[in-house]
Amino acid sequence: xxxxxxxxxxxxxxxxxxxxxxxxxxxxxxxxxxxxxxxxxxxxxxxxxxxxxxxxxxxxxxxxxxxxxxxxxxxxxxxxxxxxxxxxxxxxxxxxxxxxxxxxxxxxxxxxxxxxxxxxxxxxxxxxxxxxxxxxxxxxxxxxxxxxxxxxxxxxxxxxxxxxxxxxxxxxxxxxxxxxxxxxxxxxxxxxxxxxxxxxxxxxxxxxxxxxxxxxxxxxxxxxxxxxxxxxxxxxxxxxxxxxxxxxxxxxxxxxxxxxxxxxxxxxxxxxxxxxxxxxxxxxxxxxxxxxxxxxxxxxxxxxxxxxxxxxxxxxxxxxxxxxxxxxxxxxxxxxxxxxxxxxxxxxxxxxxxxxxxxxxxxxxxxxxxxxxxxxxxxxxxxxxxxxxxxxxxxxxxxxxxxxxxxxxxxxxxxxxxxxxxxxxxxxxxxxxxxxxxxxxxxxxxxxxxxxxxxxxxxxxxxxxxxxxxxxxxxxx
Amino acid sequence: xxxxxxxxxxxxxxxxxxxxxxxxxxxxxxxxxxxxxxxxxxxxxxxxxxxxxxxxxxxxxxxxxxxxxxxxxxxxxxxxxxxxxxxxxxxxxxxxxxxxxxxxxxxxxxxxxxxxxxxxxxxxxxxxxxxxxxxxxxxxxxxxxxxxxxxxxxxxxxxxxxxxxxxxxxxxxxxxxxxxxxxxxxxxxxxxxxxxxxxxxxxxxxxxxxxxxxxxxxxxxxxxxxxxxxxxxxxxxxxxxxxxxxxxxxxxxxxxxxxxxxxxxxxxxxxxxxxxxxxxxxxxxxxxxxxxxxxxxxxxxxxxxxxxxxxxxxxxxxxxxxxxxxxxxxxxxxxxxxxxxxxxxxxxxxxxxxxxxxxxxxxxxxxxxxxxxxxxxxxxxxxxxxxxxxxxxxxxxxxxxxxxxxxxxxxxxxxxxxxxxxxxxxxxxxxxxxxxxxxxxxxxxxxxxxxxxxxxxxxxxxxxxxxxxxxxxxxxx
Numbered sequence: 001x002x003x004x005x006x007x008x009x010x011x012x013x014x015x016x017x018x019x020x021x022x023x024x025x026x027x028x029x030x031x032x033x034x035x036x037x038x039x040x041x042x043x044x045x046x047x048x049x050x051x052x053x054x055x056x057x058x059x060x061x062x063x064x065x066x067x068x069x070x071x072x073x074x075x076x077x078x079x080x081x082x083x084x085x086x087x088x089x090x091x092x093x094x095x096x097x098x099x100x101x102x103x104x105x106x107x108x109x110x111x112x113x114x115x116x117x118x119x120x121x122x123x124x125x126x127x128x129x130x131x132x133x134x135x136x137x138x139x140x141x142x143x144x145x146x147x148x149x150x151x152x153x154x155x156x157x158x159x160x161x162x163x164x165x166x167x168x169x170x171x172x173x174x175x176x177x178x179x180x181x182x183x184x185x186x187x188x189x190x191x192x193x194x195x196x197x198x199x200x201x202x203x204x205x206x207x208x209x210x211x212x213x214x215x216x217x218x219x220x221x222x223x224x225x226x227x228x229x230x231x232x233x234x235x236x237x238x239x240x241x242x243x244x245x246x247x248x249x250x251x252x253x254x255x256x257x258x259x260x261x262x263x264x265x266x267x268x269x270x271x272x273x274x275x276x277x278x279x280x281x282x283x284x285x286x287x288x289x290x291x292x293x294x295x296x297x298x299x300x301x302x303x304x305x306x307x308x309x310x311x312x313x314x315x316x317x318x319x320x321x322x323x324x325x326x327x328x329x330x331x332x333x334x335x336x337x338x339x340x341x342x343x344x345x346x347x348x349x350x351x352x353x354x355x356x357x358x359x360x361x362x363x364x365x366x367x368x369x370x371x372x373x374x375x376x377x378x379x380x381x382x383x384x385x386x387x388x389x390x391x392x393x394x395x396x397x398x399x400x401x402x403x404x405x406x407x408x409x410x411x412x413x414x415x416x417x418x419x420x421x422x423x424x425x426x427x428x429x430x431x432x433x434x435x436x437x438x439x440x441x442x443x444x445x446x447x448x449x450x451x452x453x454x455x456x457x458x459x460x461x462x463x464x465x466x467x468x469x470x471x472x473x474x475x476x477x
Numbered sequence: 478x479x480x481x482x483x484x485x486x487x488x489x490x491x492x493x494x495x496x497x498x499x500x501x502x503x504x505x506x507x508x509x510x511x512x513x514x515x516x517x518x519x520x521x522x523x524x525x526x527x528x529x530x531x532x533x534x535x536x537x538x539x540x541x542x543x544x545x546x547x548x549x550x551x552x553x554x555x556x557x558x559x560x561x562x563x564x565x566x567x568x569x570x571x572x573x574x575x576x577x578x579x580x581x582x583x584x585x586x587x588x589x590x591x592x593x594x595x596x597x598x599x600x601x602x603x604x605x606x607x608x609x610x611x612x613x614x615x616x617x618x619x620x621x622x623x624x625x626x627x628x629x630x631x632x633x634x635x636x637x638x639x640x641x642x643x644x645x646x647x648x649x650x651x652x653x654x655x656x657x658x659x660x661x662x663x664x665x666x667x668x669x670x671x672x673x674x675x676x677x678x679x680x681x682x683x684x685x686x687x688x689x690x691x692x693x694x695x696x697x698x699x700x701x702x703x704x705x706x707x708x709x710x711x712x713x714x715x716x717x718x719x720x721x722x723x724x725x726x727x728x729x730x731x732x733x734x735x736x737x738x739x740x741x742x743x744x745x746x747x748x749x750x751x752x753x754x755x756x757x758x759x760x761x762x763x764x765x766x767x768x769x770x771x772x773x774x775x776x777x778x779x780x781x782x783x784x785x786x787x788x789x790x791x792x793x794x795x796x797x798x799x800x801x802x803x804x805x806x807x808x809x810x811x812x813x814x815x816x817x818x819x820x821x822x823x824x825x826x827x828x829x830x831x832x833x834x835x836x837x838x839x840x841x842x843x844x845x846x847x848x849x850x851x852x853x854x855x856x857x858x859x860x861x862x863x864x865x866x867x868x869x870x871x872x873x874x875x876x877x878x879x880x881x882x883x884x885x886x887x888x889x890x891x892x893x894x895x896x897x898x899x900x901x902x903x904x905x906x907x908x909x910x911x912x913x914x915x916x917x918x919x920x921x922x923x924x925x926x927x928x929x930x931x932x933x934x935x936x937x938x939x940x941x942x943x944x945x946x947x948x949x950x951x952x953x954x
Contacts, residue, residue, distance in 0.1 A: 061717050064594040075592040115552040117541040117771075120910060208685050209770075209910040233913040237771075240538045293686075294594075294714075433597060433686040436710040 031383035031458060039387050039458045042312060046450035047391075052308035053442045055083060056301055056363075060294035060437045067291040068331035069101035069262040076287050080267040080303070080328050087311040089269030089326060097330040097341040099264045102126050104213075104291055105255030109199070109228060111238065112136060112249040119238070120231035121199065122211040122292065123256040124183060125334050126218070127227040130197075134253035135160075135226075137196050141242050145182055148189050157194030160250050161186070164239050166232075169205045172368075173361065173423035179203045180214070187227035188219040197226040197252055201235035205427040209233050212431045213290050215334050226254050264288070264330040266338045269307075271314045273323040273460065280325045281460040282356040282414075283310060283452065284405050286332035293435030297426065301440060301448075302359035303328055309453035313460075320460035322354060329405045332360070336404060343408035353414045354465050357455055358403030362430075363445040364422040369455075370396035373415040374467020384417075387454050391447055396420070411472035417459075419451045508860035508935060516864050516935045519789060523927035524868075529785035530919045532560060533778055533840075537771035537914045544768040545808035546578035546739040553764050557744035557780070557805050564788040566746030566803060574807040574818040576741045579603050581690075581768055582732030586676070586705060588715065589613060589726040596715070597708040598676065599688040599769065600733040601660060602811050603695070604704040607674075611730035612637075612703075614673050618719050622659055625666050634671030637727050638663070641716050643709075646682045649845075650838065650900035656680045657691070664704035665696040674703040674729055678712035682904040686710050689908045690767050692811050703731050741765070741807040743815045746784075748791045750800035750937065757802045758937040759833040759891075760787060760929065761882050763809035770912030774903065778917060778925075779836035780805055786930035790937075797937035799831060806882045809837070813881060820885035830891045831942050834932055835880030839907075840922040841899035846932075847873035850892040851944020861894075864931050868924055873897070888949035894936075896928045 031039075063079050066072035077094060084092045102125060109121040123129075140155060141162045142148040148161060163182050168175035183203045190198040202212035209231040216227045230238065241248045267287060273279060285302030289295020310326045330338030343350075355373070369388050371381045378398065385395045401407075402416030410416050429435045459466070508516075540556050543549035554571060561569045579602060586598040600606075617632060618639045619625040625638060640659050645652035660680045667675040679689035686708040693704045707715065718725045744764060750756060762779030766772020787803045807815030820827075832850070846865050848858045855875065862872045878884075879893030887893050906912045936943070 057717075061714055061721075063592060071592050072594075115540060115548050117549075207915060208687065209913065210685065210687070233911075233915055236913075236915060237538055237541075240534075244538075434710075436686065436713075438684060438710050438713060 030379040031462070035458060035461050036387065038316070039454050042316065042457050043387060043391065043450045043454040046312055046453050047446055050308040050446050050449040051087065051311060052304035052445045052449045053440060055304040055307050056296055056440055057437050058083065059300045059303060060296045064294045065291045066287065066289050066295060068099040068264055068288045068334050068337065070291065073264050073288055077265045077267055080287055084267065084269035084307060084326065087307055088314040089310055090272055092269040094265035094267055095341060097264050097266055097338045098261050099331040099337045100335055101259040101262050102334065103257050103259055105129060105257060107228065107256070108253045110251040112251050119234040120209040120211055121228050121234065122213050123254055124227040124229055125213055125215040126258065127187070127216065127254070127256045128224045129254040129256040130226055130252055134251055135196055136249055136251040139238065139242070139248050139250055141239065145185060145189055151193060153193045156190065159195055160197045160199060161190040161195045162238055163198065163200045164235055165201060167203050167205055167427065169424060171422055171424050172420065173426060176203065176427060183214050183229070184217050187216055187225050188222055191222045191225045195225060197228065199228045199230055199250065202229045202231055204430060204432065206429070206432060206434070207232055208434070210432040210434055213292055214431045226252060228252065266330050266342055267328040269310070269326045271310050271320060271324040273321055274319040275321040277323050278352050279322040280353045281322055281456050282325050282327060282353055283456055284327045284329060284356060284358040284403065285360060286338065286405055287328040288331045288333055290333055290431050292431065292433045294437065295435060296437045297362035297435050297439050298430050299332065299360045301363035301445065304445060305359040305363065305448045305452050308449045309456055312449065312453050313457050320457060322460040324456055324460050332405055339405040339408050343412065350409065350412050350414065353409055355415045355417060355459050356402060356406040356409055357417045357419065357452060358406045359448065359452060360403050360405065361421040361423060362426045363440045363448055364425065365444050365447045366391065366393050366419045366451040367422050368396045368420040369393050370400035370418040370420065371398050372400040372402060372410065372469060373398065377464070377466040380462060380464060380466065384455055384458050387458060388451055391451055393451060410469060411474070413468040413471050415466035415469055417455055419455065421448065507856040508939065512935060512938050513864065515793070516931050519793065519934050520864060520868065520927045520931040523789055523930050524923055527785040527923050527926040528564065528788060529781035529922045529926045530917060532781040532784050533773055533917055534914050535560065536777045536780060537773045541771045542768045543764065543766050543772060545576040545741055545765045545811050545814065547768065550741050550765055554742045554744055557764055561744065561746035561784060561803065564784055565791045566787055567749055569746040571742035571744055572818060574741050574743055574815045575738050576808040576814045577812055578736040578739050579811065580734055580736055582606060582734060584705065584733065585730045587728040589728050596711040597686040597688055598705050598711065599690050600731055601704040601706055602690055602692040603735065604693065604731070604733045605701045606731040606733040607703055607729055611728055612673055613726055613728040616715065616719070616725050616727055618716065622662060622666055628670060630670045633667065636672055637674045637676060638667040638672045639715055640675065640677045641712055642678060644680050644682055644904065646901060648899055648901050649897065650903060653680065653904060660691050660706070661694050664693055664702050665699055668699045668702045672702060674705065676705045676707055676727065679706045679708055681907060681909065683906070683909060683911070684709055685911070687909040687911055690769055691908045703729060705729065743807050743819055744805040746787070746803045748787055748797060748801040750798055751796040752798040754800050755829050756799040757830045758799050758933050759830055760801060760803045760933055761833060761835040761880065762805055762837060763815065763882055764805040765808045765810055767810055767908050769908065769910045771914065772912060773914045774839040774912050774916050775907050776809065776837045778840035778922065781922060782836040782840065782925045782929050785926045786933055789926065789930050790934050797934060799937040801933055801937050809882055816882040816885050820889065827886065827889050827891065830886055832892045832894060832936050833879060833883040833886055834894045834896065834929060835883045836925065836929060837880050837882065838898040838900060839903045840917045840925055841902065842921050842924045843868065843870050843896045843928040844899050845873045845897040846870050847877035847895040847897065848875050849877040849879060849887065849946060850875065851946070854941070854943040857939060857941060857943065861932055861935050864935060865928055868928055870928060887946060888951070890945040890948050892943035892946055894932055896932065898925065
């Protein structure tokens, strides 16, 4: 059920501030009346219905898991080309992308002892496996990366490190950012001190025995050790055994392995612009998913939202001034390969990307709108916020991240908008077997489509643009 | 959190009726004032605290899964002997029980096609496996056992039958009773029509990708075929494929197998009676569990409730008139072996079982009290109900089932009391990997202990008994 929320007080303050700025800048009514009316009508029609849910259902039920480089990934690329065409997008095409390839294989994690117990666990993305006979070692528990780093090698060498930190539930998903470094760097840091493997409490909020996967990053100068996540109840069990004075041992057998790189593709489709077809309003999502679930909230939802928004825009009486471009990125999960490939463009092409909007946080209602645009364009943002407010969306700030796949474009100067989905329950399902279509509600995803379509339509029909952001240095990774 | 509930209107009517019966039978105040006072004090002290939660925690965290005949089962018997002694019970002993032995092995269920998908599935208890290369066949969907039975063999022969029926959520767990025949008899009925395997939608209410196991029963005159449960989202997927016009095939590989019978044990302990030590008030639960979870709600909770109730009774200033006997039955799940073994007793011994109370439905608050006693003893039931009412417990009726492990005694004439736990969420976890200690709340389990201790203490201190029930014919199975 979609329950529109009252505009948050702090957001309202920020909005009033913006509107004051807008008034002061003498651009009274930065968004022309006619555009405001067509955007509002588009918004309301999206609430009435959109193909978003059916798109996600088709992707998850027909294709299912689509880990980069897997047969599902290849099937998804073909599916996406067909689907975007079917939705009326033009210039539908693929852009080849080299992607790394990793195979989860099988995993057994056993709490040793006279009465061994199997733990619910999964390998983290990119983890190496064990030798066929497995490894067995005593467990040493730490509470954070800092706690781990403070230990002497004599405490860690030859042992399995258990990093036991709970992720906090939050509407803005901020608990993830605070905990995910454990997943990303746990194996690397434990290996530096001589550990044989690392097991972490799942970086998620599920209380079910469904472990949470996600990428992790080795340091090539340090030995690569298996990296594994335990489901929350299994982490509880291990912590309980330690708290009651036991020194438990784990036996781990894993056939996870890296395979040679292979080919995937970004899938691109457009609603061509009427007046300035070379100017791009980019709607992004990623087509790949982790292999455990069927990638419904991560990121089938994003695919459904942006494809449906473009479809509804394509059905307007008149094409937008600028081109709306949908980019379904390859391999977000395991290294942002598609985003990096897409970024290989001339400065002129990059400059033609007027603004980008990404959907990669599920399909719960959008509750906050943030921007990162040039200060001179904040009156336009206030105008868009006015159109979004009836959806129960408050304004955040002008420091939007824009999303992982847009980051290479944003650091190259492209302004971004962030439409933040309610993340309270996102991490109950994200990166687990439970990421399936039944987590998505039709009315909620249509609220998302309304927000994305409204923002994209408005941005694509303005005569003004959003300026450029300061160019940031390219990341080494 | 314990939220005492108002006495249900229908229950109140039944109670008033009972009280009227009591008054009419001229036993004014069937429960002596002193006993009423001590029972109420015991009840209130249990609410303040009991060892129940810690007992379940110890059983699930130290021993874990304990499928009949497994190493965990043997460890649990030793654990229970120690635990009952530690709790101050006397005459702690084991009674050897022969139990069947079944091994789940590994299972892969794959939705075939150009892009195969792994389904979340588990073998049903006692299922045979497949040949090593597995089986693959088209799926035919039916909606019930009756629907299956109405099909011609030509529709079923050589195929995999998918029985797709949702279990309804209900406080009294009644949805289970209506759906579980599909699990019990699906394989048998499908095999009669020539099916190669049966897959059923899990008989549970979880929306997670955690399939639900439980026993199933072959007909020895019919070929035994693999019997498998799919998690709800995976059943949704299969149903969706069929609804969209596909004729899906499944590939199944299972190493499930029956092993030779082995030995387990009932574990028995007592608070000996002061006046009539040969008269037994039986508190029952079962020690075994399915192998997927750690058996917290099924039936660690029951073990904790009855052991804690006996412990609190043992700490009273005076021993009860009659003996309180705790029986932790072996192998309830896979054939009621312990209950059948316990029932092998003389008529005289059986007659000494004054009343039985079982705990085998989790640890959510008890909301209803039912009885099955001789009509002449209904005034006593009304008296006990009066003591239970402050716990938010309403009266049901005099047609209590008493529970699976007490059935052989009940059909032999022993009266029973049923204290019904709220089952609204029980089947979200029951018989799945998610049956772990974190599903249990300390305050809620203490409400249970209060109810069981109150009923047992009162029954054990009355001079009168509950009469006998009509003897029912012994079941063939």
